[in-house]
Amino acid sequence: MQVNQKRRALTLAGVAGALASSGLFTACTSTKPVTGGDTFGPGIAGGELPPPAPREFRAAWVSTVANIDWPSKPNLKSDRQQAEAIAILDRAKALNLNAIVLQVRPAADAIYPSPIEPWSEYLTGLQGAAPAPYYDPLDFWVTQAHLRGLELHAWFNPYRARQNGARSPAAPNHISRTKPAAVKTYGKYLWMDPGEEAAVQQTLDVVLDVVRRYDIDGVHIDDYFYPYPIEAGNTAATGAEGAALEGKGGRGELDFPDDASWQRYLAGGGRLDRAGWRRQNVNKLIRALYEGIHREKSWVRFGISPFGVGRPDRRPHGINGFSQYDKLYADAETWLQNGWLDYFSPQLYWPIRQPAQAYGTLLDYWLAQNSQGRHLWPGLYTSRIGAPSKEYAPQEIIEQIALTRTRPRADGHVHFSMAALMQNRKGIADQLRAATYAVPALIPATPWLGRETPGTPSVAAVRKGDTVLLKLAAGKANATYAIWSRYAGQWRFATAPASRVDWSVPSDAKHGLPDAVFVSAVDRLGNESARIQAWKRA
Template identity: 35%
Template structure:
């Protein structure tokens, strides 16, 4: 597999950005909605996705915390690479065919980037060369085993906290090549949800994120690109201060909420078009919060009472499907059948109806992390090791022709004592 293209990466990115900004996008950019209302069945397109998210933020799934030893680089590299190979061997034995690998957990990279500094998750220090390219290593090892890799990026997060030590570390990248966006474009940085984030309302920020995606797609043999649900990610006590941005760019919008949704829409359109111009075969997907809107707010919404992507993250995820901007959507349906406020079956069927008249594939995100965990509101996760609940969810996914796969959140939960029975069940159901 070729890692780099012959053409200059900077030239490609500049050309793509010009194309992205020069004209109003067509109604449909990926899968025309004017086609007959027959969803593409997995058997025609591909086998059903049996996927897992592999998180690197805070080293949740990988690399092993114990491997981050700056005193012995060669031991660190071999430990990290061996741990990843062991994980992939295990995933293959379970019948997993797709890994959603987090390559941009914040404002840093798990690939050799000319735009972002190296992530500290490998070495403990932002900007320090880990001695190998984790994304390329993952691609080589996964593809060897017949497993596809989707590059999972968090678009706007710059850091996971705002501690003085984090600020100092980000500032220390000023002399690095490349330095952090935190020091290069301080005017783009806001605080939201007690993290440093990029302001989604600034057009140059969306261009910058698009250039990051373009770099990955043009240089690496990834099977897909996925954004998670972190678009506008506020918390009640830590709202993003985008009033100055709204005053500058928000003319003509009835409300700040409409303007924010427009900003998220612009990013998705730009990234979608860029990927298709660079490599049409690379899939683009989003994994949003499971509820688009509640029916109490919108008659088109689901019969639920949960936090809604449209109103909380300012992401009109249903519209992206209808416009054909995505190859797939993977809503996080992290509730059991018995959770009245957001029933699994109600939401799965709602999403199946949304994708039905389109060619956007639907993969369902399932809450493996809840299996075996005692919960007063969701006791079903502990009944018989969570197997009956998991079975009901997988059965429903396989019974609806519009659902093209399941993704488990997240990889390290496959290795926990409380999920042992569920993992054994998965292996019997999916494994070879």
């Protein structure tokens, strides 16, 4: 039985669950390898000029639904919420991650002050109640992430209006009360109907409001379009749970109750069958989000993390499992082939050696669909480490990252979820930091959104004892400094946020001060300036 593993978190209790729901001067390497092996390891001989910067998207999802990752429970005081956020961001930075994907809309609600939707109960325990003392959590996360040189991507659930474990009543400004015709009951969920224009417009308005008001780096949506099917008569089941996924149990699946919007479509002359119409509804949302986001801010990237198995008529031999094409009406192949996204993070939540859903085979399938050359950053099920069932050894995740690095067009990955890295389950965080992430990395460039080279930074260098001190200044559009230092022919690489003014390059215990230091500026689309030599040892 194949289930969407991100859903399982909502039904598995305990710290070990937290399952899917919804060192600065280390040695540098060259760019991504084309063949096997991890070349993000020790330093390389350089020559007079530094090598290309390592580039890889390294992110983790931070789930707010059911308090999987943050905050640890509802109704914490604001200072406790902030302290937990800081701990997550500090761990991400210490691990040499470079992005956080934060769930800001779990169920038609908000973890920020929204003019459209109510405060989330996962913050305060009561939908519609603001944090106390008052603050803006999303602004806090964005500011603190950028101070650490981390990107912050805002993750929205497109259509879920109430999760089946929700406890508090709907607030007066929740869509189920303001636009009840746009919301349907499906099992124990409330679900916005993608065939209702009011539901589509609400999601668009919510996303674009955040793009306008917050300095986010990306917009991210997950795999909740039409709901995962539940078995007829089993209203307690979660969407992706149970025998309904493979049609077992003899009672069939409960169909989504969208008769009103379907009949309206037919009355207007629509000619698609019902499944095709549902897929068209989802496709319209995806395209509208992509175009709307970039009309507002050209540098904000749009990403999607769909279920990891493709449509049945295109799958590689031997691959089987749940069909999002037929059940969620998610035509992910069409989104890729039309370039309606900037990055694609399929949830590849199965082991390398599981034939029917083999990680490498699925990765290659999605790469083959990616005719527009968008970023492909697969989702990894890191929270299976220490899970109560179907457990991963840490080596599985490490091998999946190594395998991904052998595919030149797959230049990153995302961990589900941050809880496993915070808890360092079975030493996974230590192992990643020691080898897999020994070197920081720039986020890959996104040339289809802009190719203009940023201006070179202004850098002054002075020796102070056994340290080279840098004074840095960059243009407003820049997000990061890339810093190379050479010790006896070995180049080492570091990154610093553009907000930093002072930066120290220490002496090496064996070789003393660096022979040379080079600095460049990198803008928000990953474009790198010319490099300037800031220091040369006499």
